Amino acid sequence: MSNAQVEIQLIAVVVAAACAIPGVFLVLRKMAMISDAISHAILPGIVAGFFLTQDLSSPWLVLMATLTGMLTVVLVEVTHKTGLVKEDAAIGLVFPAMFSIGVILIARYAGSIHLDTDVVLSGEIAFAPFDRLYAGQTDLGPKSLWVMGGILLISLILLFVFFKELKISTFDPELAATLGFSPVLLHYSLMLLTSVTTVGAFDAVGAILVVALMIVPAGIAYLLTSKLKTMLWLAVGAGALSAVAGYWLARRLDGSIPGSMAVVLGFLFLLTWLFSSRHGMIPGIFRLKRQKKEYALLTFLLHVKNHSAPGQDPAERDVAHLYGHFNWTGKTARMVLNLAGKNNLIHMQDQRVSLTTKGETFTEEAVGYIIFNEKAALENTKGRFLLFRG
Amino acid sequence: MDPSAYFSLLFSDYTLRTISLGTVLMGIVCGVLGSFALLRRRSLLGDAVSHAALPGIVLAFMITGTKDPWLFFLGAILSGLAGAVWIIGISARTHLKTDTSLGLVLSVFFGLGILLLTMVQRQPNANQAGLDSFLFGQAATLMVSDVIMIAVVGLGSLILVAVFWKEFKLLSFDPQYAGTLGFKVRLLDILLTSLIVVAIVLGLQTVGVVLMSAMLLAPAAAARQWTNSLGTMVLLAGIFGALSGLTGTAFSTFSDKAATGPVIVLSATLLVVVSFFFSPGRGLLFKQIRLYRNRKSLRLHKTLSVMYEIASAHEEFSHPHSVSILNDFRGYSKKCLRELEARNLIVLKENTWMLTREGYEQAEMDHPENQGR
Known part of the structure; x- marks a missing residue:
């Protein structure tokens, strides 16, 4: 690998990590589309800044574009507050208008500034290593690495300092307000961080793919965990993975690097959606099957228990009787009997079923939890008693 | 640019007439179906679907190597629908919320589109030029075959809207009620969503995938302010959609640098801003005027009612009282007194006031004790 290749991947990883952190909070706060709005609407700010400074990583440009991002957030809120349109419509009206202004400005001054619409949409990370930062004569590395590294550092510091506040205000805004954290302040801080990150990443990956780097890693992580810290780590990890894998995919296909990063992220999301043990579709199918079997098992055990009491007709516990009673097919009945037998919950004598001591304890405990709908406790009990699951 | 020059060209120039016809038709279809998208609260679905259409267009070109509008249409529809299904699937089957699934599908599909587009552009194939006009739209690239397609598909969608008018109306305002009446709500919803996708795809060539959502939303949001009837x-x-389309075409014709999409979107947004401020029923300006009027009328009524209470303590209501006894009551102002006098409800004379008969009667009617008589 050449030096430039390593640097491109490094920049991509830093950009992805910096985007993933605010992305997690946006997804949790149901504000994912705000990142879409900001990433489009900063364009006029970037064009104006570029017109003045001629440098995509100048701090003045970052400042101007960030302010434009905040202006977008405020405009969306003002439009929504008029009560004339709903919030999603407000987002949908504000950002295309601002983006249009940006595109028209670019077209108008196309001769005098080096910034074309391709850059706007997909960035120019491939050229990032050529724009370097020098201190006197020493080469300090690509400029965008420094800009994004700085932004990543700022968001990490903010994350460590305000972790508790962010966590509470995200999951329970009322509690946060009663505890004295200002939800408005936190909201605007998050918006500010989102804007700064978007502006920084814009140069590298363009307006729309910033959204992919913010939302998709957070979506993947949210499918895998329900712990905020784990979610942040997973999101950063998914972003970094997509950065490296996306780079090599783009090289192989000879296409846009940010585009292939987004594709890798989409693919990762699809894999997670299918296979995640918690919310995945395929484990979900298996879980459903198991639940069905174990439900049948519990029904059966309860029936046997009810008819084991003195004064009950013991014929109710005959195997032949069970087929008709539950309206089960032979296959289901055999499966249930087999499952109960394997787990040592029943024993059979002359084709008549009775509970073992273990079976009785299990049934009693499980029924108690079912009555009060304590699902977690029920699963726990199943885990303790059943060696062979359904 | 001179608008009259544009209009004279419109009648003489064949190409311009074709392009304008295409954008106007596109604007009408988008406006009509956008109204339903707005009312069904699907405003951002259009954004996601239009971005999701990009890989379909590029794939259609990669597979066939030709630029046939019907093929592009098919590719865009298929990948747009795939995006919509993915969005609905994620929202329904996981705990991720709609905003996340929208942002996710939008950016991933667009990323795929950009990846494919860059791959095509780096291949030595001269035929690919112009594919990127799907990003921001270029009305000037509309050909007669494109316009024919827009006309056929657009008219088809409009006819469907007319046929299912009652059903769509019910679906937009009260889907539960529609269900209890026995309409197949799910099926109708699928039909309406598909029509919205069709409208989006029709506009892609002129407005572009990036800004298409605004074309769907803005004319509808502007129109919503002027009326309460569907x-x-x-x-x-x-009409608003057609107007925006026409403006975009005019700019696109006279300046070959400008992409059409942004111009169309900005003119549609201008219509929205004007409607927000100046529509008589809901507009911000008239709302403010109404608020001011209500405040003033409330102040007058309050003052009059205080006067009535003072006057009714005396036998003769026209007994003059000094203005200073109103000082305890903070709501009155000199302007307010003059206004009451102008309405012939009181008579002011050298720092005193007295109620006229009209004023007394009106205050008596307004008085809470006499309400409901």
Whole structure:
């Protein structure tokens, strides 16, 4: 690998990590589309800044574009507050208008500034290593690495300092307000961080793919965990993975690097959606099957228990009787009997079923939890008693 | 640019007439179906679907190597629908919320589109030029075959809207009720969503995938401010859409640098801003005027009622009282007194006031004890 290749991947990883952190909070706060709005609407700010400074990583440009991002957030809120349109419509009206202004400005001054619409949409990370930062004569590395590294550092510091506040205000805004954290302040801080990150990443990956780097890693992580810290780590990890894998995919296909990063992220999301043990579709199918079997098992055990009491007709516990009673097919009945037998919950004598001591304890405990709908406790009990699951 | 020059060209120039016809038709279809998208609260679905259409267009070109509008249409529809299904699937089957699934599908599909587009552009194939006009739209690239397609598909969608008018109306305002009446709500919803996708795809060549959502939303949001009737709203939205389309074409014709999409979107947004401020029923300006009037009328009524209470303590209501006894009551002002006098409800004379008969009667009617008589 050449030096430039390593640097491109490094920049991509830093950009992805910096985007993933605010992305997690946006997804949790149901504000994912705000990142879409900001990433489009900063364009006029970037064009104006570029017109003045001629440098995509100048701090003045970052400042101007960030302010434009905040202006977008405020405009969306003002439009929504008029009560004339709903919030999603407000987002949908504000950002295309601002983006249009940006595109028209670019077209108008196309001769005098080096910034074309391709850059706007997909960035120019491939050229990032050529724009370097020098201190006197020493080469300090690509400029965008420094800009994004700085932004990543700022968001990490903010994350460590305000972790508790962010966590509470995200999951329970009322509690946060009663505890004295200002939800408005936190909201605007998050918006500010989102804007700064978007502006920084814009140069590298363009307006729309910033959204992919913010939302998709957070979506993947949210499918895998329900712990905020784990979610942040997973999101950063998914972003970094997509950065490296996306780079090599783009090289192989000879296409846009940010585009292939987004594709890798989409693919990762699809894999997670299918296979995640918690919310995945395929484990979900298996879980459903198991639940069905174990439900049948519990029904059966309860029936046997009810008819084991003195004064009950013991014929109710005959195997032949069970087929008709539950309206089960032979296959289901055999499966249930087999499952109960394997787990040592029943024993059979002359084709008549009775509970073992273990079976009785299990049934009693499980029924108690079912009555009060304590699902977690029920699963726990199943885990303790059943060696062979359904 | 001179608008009259544009209009004279419109009648003489064949190409311009074709392009304008295409954008106007596109604007009408988008306005009409956008109204339903707005009312069904699907405003951002259009954004996601239009971005999701990009890989379909590029794939259609990669597979066939030709630029046939019907093929592009098919590719865009298929990948747009795939995006919509993915969005609905994620929202329904996981705990991720709609905003996340929208942002996710939008950016991933667009990323795929950009990846494919860059791959095509780096291949030595001269035929690919112009594919990127799907990003921001270029009305000037519309050919007769494109316009024919827009006309056929657009008219088809409009006819469907007319046929299912009652059903769509019910679906937009009260889907539960529609269900209890026995309409197949799910099926109708699928039909309406598909029509919205069709409208989006029709506009892609002129407005572009990035800004198409605004074309769907803005004419409808503008029209919504002027009326409370669905029929009028849809009609107005169609007209607004057509107007924006025409403006975009005019700019695109006279300046070959400018992409059409941003111009169309900005003119539609201008219509929205004007409607927000100046529509008589809901507009911000008239709302403010109404608020001011209500405040003033409330102040007058309050003052009059205080005067009535003072006056009714005396035998003769026209007994003059000094203005200073109103000082305890903070709501009055000199302006307010003059206004009451102008309405012939009181008579002011050298720092005193007395109620006229009219004033007394009106205050008596307004008085809470006499309400409901």
